[in-house]
Amino acid sequence: xxxxxxxxxxxxxxxxxxxxxxxxxxxxxxxxxxxxxxxxxxxxxxxxxxxxxxxxxxxxxxxxxxxxxxxxxxxxxxxxxxxxxxxxxxxxxxxxxxxxxx
Numbered sequence: 001x002x003x004x005x006x007x008x009x010x011x012x013x014x015x016x017x018x019x020x021x022x023x024x025x026x027x028x029x030x031x032x033x034x035x036x037x038x039x040x041x042x043x044x045x046x047x048x049x050x051x052x053x054x055x056x057x058x059x060x061x062x063x064x065x066x067x068x069x070x071x072x073x074x075x076x077x078x079x080x081x082x083x084x085x086x087x088x089x090x091x092x093x094x095x096x097x098x099x100x101x102x
Contacts, residue, residue, distance in 0.1 A: 020045060024038070024041065024042060024045065027041055077095070077102075080095060081093065088101075
């Protein structure tokens with residue numbers, strides 16, 4: 001019974017990778033003369049893929065031990081964003097750290 005499970009994971013993984021690659025190709029073709037948009041998106045894609053791999057390798061019991069602290073950290077981040085967030089296009093949804101924003 002391992003084959004169907006592996007097959008579904010593979011189909012889903014390849015579908016996600018295809019969608020990401022198509023999106024990157026579209027951005028590259030649309031941003032002629034402004035390649036920094038493509039490079040920023042590519043860096044974010046690589047960072048996100050690395051985070052996904054890292055979370056897939058780590059046993060979820062380890063993450064579960066820190067779940068309350070991560071929940072509190074998320075709530076504090078929401079409060080900080082609401083109080084001292086950087087306003088972009090009339091929306092206060094970013095925390096600015098000078099050289100990058102979250």
